[in-house]
Amino acid sequence: MSTAAVQWLGQSFFKIQLQNNLVILVDPWKDFTPGNVLFPQGVAIDDADMILVTHGHFDHIGDTVALAKAATKPHFKVLCNFEIMIYLLSQGVPQEKLQSMNIGGTVTIQGVRISMVYARHSSGIGGFGPQPLLEGGDAAGFVIRSEQSPTIYHAGDTDLNGDMALLADRYEPYVSILPIGGIFTMDPHDAALAARMLRSKAVFPAHYGGTFKLPGTPEEFTEAMNKVAPQVAVHAPKPGEVVTITV
Ligand code: NI
Ligand code: MN
Numbered sequence: 001m002s003t004a005a006v007q008w009l010g011q012s013f014f015k016i017q018l019q020n021n022l023v024i025l026v027d028p029w030k031d032f033t034p035g036n037v038l039f040p041q042g043v044a045i046d047d048a049d050m051i052l053v054t055h056g057h058f059d060h061i062g063d064t065v066a067l068a069k070a071a072t073k074p075h076f077k078v079l080c081n082f083e084i085m086i087y088l089l090s091q092g093v094p095q096e097k098l099q100s101m102n103i104g105g106t107v108t109i110q111g112v113r114i115s116m117v118y119a120r121h122s123s124g125i126g127g128f129g130p131q132p133l134l135e136g137g138d139a140a141g142f143v144i145r146s147e148q149s150p151t152i153y154h155a156g157d158t159d160l161n162g163d164m165a166l167l168a169d170r171y172e173p174y175v176s177i178l179p180i181g182g183i184f185t186m187d188p189h190d191a192a193l194a195a196r197m198l199r200s201k202a203v204f205p206a207h208y209g210g211t212f213k214l215p216g217t218p219e220e221f222t223e224a225m226n227k228v229a230p231q232v233a234v235h236a237p238k239p240g241e242v243v244t245i246t247v
Contacts, residue, residue, distance in 0.1 A: 003246045004149040010038030010239050011059050011101075012206050014177060015045060015079030019148035022110055024047045026142065026154045026177075029062025031211055038210050040240030049073055050109055052144075053080040054123035056087070068093045079107060079114055083137035087125050088207065103140055114143040117167055119158035119208025123187070134234055143171045148238070150174035150247045153198065157207060160190040164197040175245055176200040179207035180221045181214025188216045192224035195232055200231040 005017040012027035025048045030039040048071060054060050065088060068078050078088060078098040085100035101107050106115040119139040127133030136227040153173035167173070176198045178187035185207055186194065195203045205221045208214045218236035225234050235243045 001246060002147075002149050003244055004152060004175070005206065005247060006152075006235070006243045007043065007046070007241065008206065008237055008239055009040065009043060009188045011146060011210050012054065012154075013039070013062065014154060014204075014206070015043070015059060015145065016152060018112065018144075018146050020111070020146065022054060022112055022146075023047050024144060025049050025067070026052045027054055027060040027062060027156070028064060028067055029059050031059070038239050040238075043240045049076060049115070050076045052114065052142045052154070053078060053084055054119065054141060055081075055121060055123035055139035056084055056134070057123065057157070058126065058128075058235075060156070061087075061125065064088065065091045065093055068097050068237070071097065075110055077107075077109055079116070080144070081108075081116070081123075081137035083123070083135050083142060084125065087134060087136070101118065105136060105142045111146060115143040115171065117143055117153070117171075118142045118161070120161045121157040121159070140197045143167070143173060145171065152246050153177065153200070155179060155194070155206075157185045158174075160186045164194050168199045170199060173198055173200050174247060175204070176203045177206050180205040180216040180218070181208035181210075181212070182216045183212070183214055187218035188218075189224045189228075190198050191216075191221055191247065192228040195225060196229040200232060202235060204235050204237075204243075
């Protein structure tokens with residue numbers, strides 16, 4: 001038996017606790033924008049073993065700088081592309097807490113294999129106010145593989161794309177986390193087509209509602225999944241609710 005505890009914390013922010021108690025944060029953005037309370041009270045996010053950053057947009061780099069500076073575990077790393085690593089260095093995150101990689105690469109930390117995979121999206125950093133928009137490399141997703149836990153694919157921000165069929169063959173993700181909000185990513189119907197291509201057994205919608213009022217809803221996603229891939233379990237938890245995936 002293998003398990004993983006999965007929490008959605010708003011937008012693309014997921015906290016994933018593997019069976020060996022390793023904690024992985026993906027795109028940690030505490031979306032505290034006034035009027036939006038997506039980030040739930042009382043969820044600990046200061047216990048991460050690693051942070052995965054899919055791309056440079058502010059809702060994905062999020063609070064990585066502060067969390068990385070405060071992280072205390074000796075093996076702690078932020079995994080991201082080279083350009084984002086250079087940005088995080090410039091913001092004072094120590095080099096030893098950073099692990100850069102690129103599409104197709106795999107890094108092993110504490111027995112967990114993290115692979116960076118293609119996303120069809122962009123990745124500029126910052127750009128608000130007087131600060132210029134910085135080069136953020138290519139947008140990515142991540143595949144998390146561990147002996148004790150089901151394989152999990154976090155797609156980051158992406159459109160539906162044909163590489164997902166190859167991803168299914170290459171990594172066999174048991175769980176897929178897919179953006180559904182539309183406007184900046186694929187919508188619920190296209191995310192259902194992605195889920196079918198990925199042949200996952202369980203899916204989570206991400207990157208909907210919130211500050212940007214992204215129109216795709218989990219209800220539309222569930223409806224599309226029932227038509228396109230009815231055998232797949234759809235999990236659309238409230239922010240902070242823990243979903244345990246057991247294989
Ligand atoms: Ni984005
Ligand atoms: Mn985004």
